[in-house]
Amino acid sequence: MRSSAFLVILSLQLLTTSLPSAGQAAEPVTKLLFAHGAISNNVTPLWIAKDQGFFRKYGLDVDLIFIIAGRAAQAMLAGQVSVGLVGATHVTNAVTGGGDLTMILGLENRLDYLFIARPPIKSGEELKGKKVAIGTPSGSAALATYVALDHLGLIPRRDNVVLLQVGGVPERLAALRAGSVEATSLSPELGQIVTSEGYHVLLDTGKENVPFQSSGLVISRKLMKSNPHLVESIAKAIIEGVAYIHNSSNKKAVEQTIAKYLRLDRPDRVEKAYQDLRNKLPRKPCPTREGVASVLKLMSQHGLNPKASQLKPEDVVDMSLCKKLDESGFMDRLYQGG
Numbered sequence: 575m576r577s578s579a580f581l582v583i584l585s586l587q588l589l590t591t592s593l594p595s596a597g598q599a600a601e602p603v604t605k606l607l608f609a610h611g612a613i614s615n616n617v618t619p620l621w622i623a624k625d626q627g628f629f630r631k632y633g634l635d636v637d638l639i640f641i642i643a644g645r646a647a648q649a650m651l652a653g654q655v656s657v658g659l660v661g662a663t664h665v666t667n668a669v670t671g672g673g674d675l676t677m678i679l680g681l682e683n684r685l686d687y688l689f690i691a692r693p694p695i696k697s698g699e700e701l702k703g704k705k706v707a708i709g710t711p712s713g714s715a716a717l718a719t720y721v722a723l724d725h726l727g728l729i730p731r732r733d734n735v736v737l738l739q740v741g742g743v744p745e746r747l748a749a750l751r752a753g754s755v756e757a758t759s760l761s762p763e764l765g766q767i768v769t770s771e772g773y774h775v776l777l778d779t780g781k782e783n784v785p786f787q788s789s790g791l792v793i794s795r796k797l798m799k800s801n802p803h804l805v806e807s808i809a810k811a812i813i814e815g816v817a818y819i820h821n822s823s824n825k826k827a828v829e830q831t832i833a834k835y836l837r838l839d840r841p842d843r844v845e846k847a848y849q850d851l852r853n854k855l856p857r858k859p860c861p862t863r864e865g866v867a868s869v870l871k872l873m874s875q876h877g878l879n880p881k882a883s884q885l886k887p888e889d890v891v892d893m894s895l896c897k898k899l900d901e902s903g904f905m906d907r908l909y910q911g912g
Contacts, residue, residue: 602633603630603633603634603635604633604634604635604804605635605637606634606635606636606637606656606657606808607636607637607639607655607656607657608620608636608637608638608639608655608657608658608659608808609639609640609641609646609649609650609655609657609658609659609660610638610639610640610641610646610658610659610660611640611641611642611643611644611646611647611658611659611660611661611664611713611789612640612642612643612742612743612761612789613640613742613743613744613835613836614743614761614763614764614836615761615762615763615832615836615847615850615851616659616681616682616761616788616789616851616854616855617638617659617789617835618815618819618828618831618832618835618851618855619681619812619815619816619819619855619859620638620659620812620815621638621815621831621834621835622815622818622819622828622831623636623811623812623814623815624636624638625831626815626818626827628810628811628812628814628815628818629808629811631811631814632807632808632810632811633807634807634808634811641655641658642710642741642742643660643661643664643710643713643714644664644710644711644712644713646658646660646664647660647664647665647667647668647675647792650668650675650792650793650794651668651673651674651675656793656794656797657791657792657793657808658791658792658793659681659789659790659791659792660789660790660792661713661714661787661788661789661790661869662677662787662788662790662861662865662866662869662890662891663712663713663714663716663717663869663873663878664712664713664792665677665792665890665891666712666869666870666873666879666882666885666890667712667879669885669889669890670879670881670882670884670885674794674795674796675792675793675794675795676792676793676794676795676798676890676891676892677787677790677791677792677861677866677890677891677892678790678791678792678793678798678805678809678861678891678892678893678894678895678896679790679791679809679812679813679859679860679861679896680787680789680790680856680859680860680861680862680865680891681788681789681790681791681812681816681855681856681859682787682788682789682790682854682855683785683786683787683788683854683856683861683862683865684780684783684784684785684786684788684854684865685714685717685718685721685779685780685782685784685785685786685788686761686762686779686780686788686850686854687714687715687718687719687722687759687760687761687762687765687779687780688759688760688761688762688765688769688775688777688778688779688780689718689719689722689757689758689759689775689776689777689778689779690750690757690758690759690760690765690768690769690773690774690775690776691756691757691773691774691776692750692753692756692757692773692774693772693773693774695756695757695774695776696774697726697776698723698726698727698728698776701726701728701733701735701756701757701776702728702733702734702735703733703734703735704735704736704755704756704757705735705736705738705754705755705756706719706723706735706736706737706738706755706756706757706758707738707739707740707745707746707749707750707754707755707757707758708720708737708738708739708740708758708759709739709740709741709742709746709758709759710739710741710742711739711878712873712878712879714786714788714789715743715746715758715759715760716759716878717786717869717872717873717876717878718759718779719737719758719759720872720876721777721779721782721784721872722759722776722777722779723735725777725782726776726777738754738755740754740755740758743760743761743764746758746759746760747760747764747768750768750773751768757776759779762778762780762846762847762850763832763836763838763843763846763847763850763851764836766843766846766847767838767843780854784868785862785864785865785867785868786865786868786869786872787861787862787865787866787868787869787890787891788865790859790861790891791808791809791812793805793808795892798892798895805895806895806899809895809896809899810899810904812859813859813899813904813905813908814908816855816856816857816859817857817905817908817909819851819852819855820852820855820857820909821909825848828848828851829844829845829848832844832847832848832851857905857909858896858900858905859896860893860896860897860900861891861893861896863887863888863891863893866887866890866891867887869882869890870882870883870885870887870890871883
């Protein structure tokens with residue numbers, strides 16, 4: 575079943591159509607499938623780029639699909655998806671396994687999760703002997719959980735904290751509400767929903783200011799060499815989406831997008847998600863070497879990938895396109911008059 579689905583994905587990717595504009599000759603439009611590894615606020619630049627026509631502006635007809643990050647990376651390595659929004663953890667796993675992936679834009683450059691526990695749990699001490707959902711083993715949420723446990727003075731083996739690999743955000747949220755686990759890490763915009771239901775934030779990793787290269791635009795180095803124009807077009811559309819979000823005159827449209835895709839139905843929650851997004855979204859969305867170095871250190875330290883210690887940040891990210899678009903003035907021009 576899964577292989578059949580990926581074949582459909584692959585066929586969609588390879589499709590190129592020509593869509594005519596009124597009174598003009600048909601312009602070629604590249605049909606592209608774009609996987610994002612989570613349903614969270616950091617996908618907003620992609621949603622904006624699609625809904626506001628920035629992808630179309632650069633000749634792209636993009637279908638955005640959610641595939642949990644680990645599987646999205648696997649699909650990219652298999653050649654079934656060309657472009658993804660996933661974290662540096664998954665790029666690291668690919669590279670140490672001999673795969674061809676690299677991150678060229680960074681949409682979230684610090685760890686920003688809420689480590690949340692069920693109402694009866696009010697401290698780290700009360701998590702001893704309890705179950706905690708960590709998401710996929712090498713995902714950003716998993717590392718956020720390890721950071722939280724460290725901060726709370728908990729060592730899973732010593733304190734009998736059972737770490738369960740409960741997949742994506744919907745599954746972790748459901749497990750928390752059902753009482754299958756006592757705690758998990760959630761993005762702030764979703765964390766605020768359960769805190770209003772009486773759940774407790776044991777640690778806000780965002781306030782700890784941990785450098786961490788989380789979500790970013792990931793492609794293969796092969797694609798960068800074989801079709802640099804396509805890669806640059808994708809990057810420009812997303813960067814325009816970022817600038818659109820940072821323009822305060824677009825607040826209403828951005829909030830509508832956030833509410834639509836994250837299914838937030840209360841104005842106060844939408845407002846908070848909007849403010850959180852603008853606070854953490856880099857105006858110039860380049861990956862950071864410091865954030866990647868932190869990822870490599872944490873992955874090695876917690877035994878998620880011992881080979882991570884053998885890598886340098888430049889093995890995981892390629893800054894060349896971001897540097898080119900910055901030095902050319904492209905990024906600065908998007909903020910003129912805004």
